[in-house]
Amino acid sequence: MAKELAKARPARRHRGLVVFLTGLSGSGKSTVARGLTDALRESGERTVTLLDGDVVRRELSAGLGYSKADRDLNVRRIGWVAAEIARHRGVAICCPIAPYAAARATAREMALTAGAGFVLVHVATPLEVCEQRDRKGLYARARAGLLTGMTGIDDPYEVPTDADVVLDTTDVSVPEAVEAVLQHLTETGWVELKIPSS
């Protein structure tokens, strides 16, 4: 029965896929997501939608804040759109902070229900490194008490126990991090990339 089911499904590289990057602000999620998007688009093999912070805030979640309820709604909305894209055999790459395990699990479930794959990438760059980078100045403002609800400072981040890939961008370049994800996707059959030898 399981065999028949496997037989009836197209190969993974012809099925939809959601790549879901989670991690603290400044961990490198968006940068890796952009690199991954570019690599997959350049390969020409798959159509890709990048649901990064800018797009999501503009097109999907204008008006939502940073309470637990609003964060959960934001992640659910991203996960739902990603799953619909994957239902049509597209690749959706999303990179919300997504601090709560239950909301991430819902996103995974929605993708699987749509007949697609779901790959959870935990960008596990430590808080100290993220805070040192502080590209948006958010950590400084949170430490100064000018900003509340900052994940890692006064708001929780539930570390994933179900990540398919764990990346720490402390000492890893962006292309190396992107390649690590691509390698996982290739090894698990989701993409078939000829990675150029450098």
Add this chain to the structure above:
Amino acid sequence: MAKELAKARPARRHRGLVVFLTGLSGSGKSTVARGLTDALRESGERTVTLLDGDVVRRELSAGLGYSKADRDLNVRRIGWVAAEIARHRGVAICCPIAPYAAARATAREMALTAGAGFVLVHVATPLEVCEQRDRKGLYARARAGLLTGMTGIDDPYEVPTDADVVLDTTDVSVPEAVEAVLQHLTETGWVELKIPSS
């Protein structure tokens, strides 16, 4: 040049498509949209996402109201998701009231920018008929002054001048209305359906 461009593109039935039904509450939009979705799904030729009112309110637009700004945001959000689905060669069928021409034009533009088609269906059932049906009791409440911002009563509906199909469901059965849309899609090459002879 135009010829080369046309040549470079896949046939319409292999490209994404947004079918956008607009009309008053009670006009029959959702019913036709559901019938169309079922017919396309049964044909097995295309993958289809139906963005009907329930799904949209639950997954995309929770918290939005009925002001012009919120209606425009709702239609933009639906149009954006529909265009992303169509970017991956899927078919998105949506049926918001969408009373404002500019918001509908934006939805069309987003679909075309994504390389997809856009078919505007105006479900032009007259207000009198919609009000007589009044399936949700909204017209009665609006007439009684218990509900404000009801399209057609105290809120505007800008009649489309750019509809690809115009349907009036007053004297037409649901299967007939669905067939009219399917016929347009078939004639214009967006789908290739063997419509069963009855």
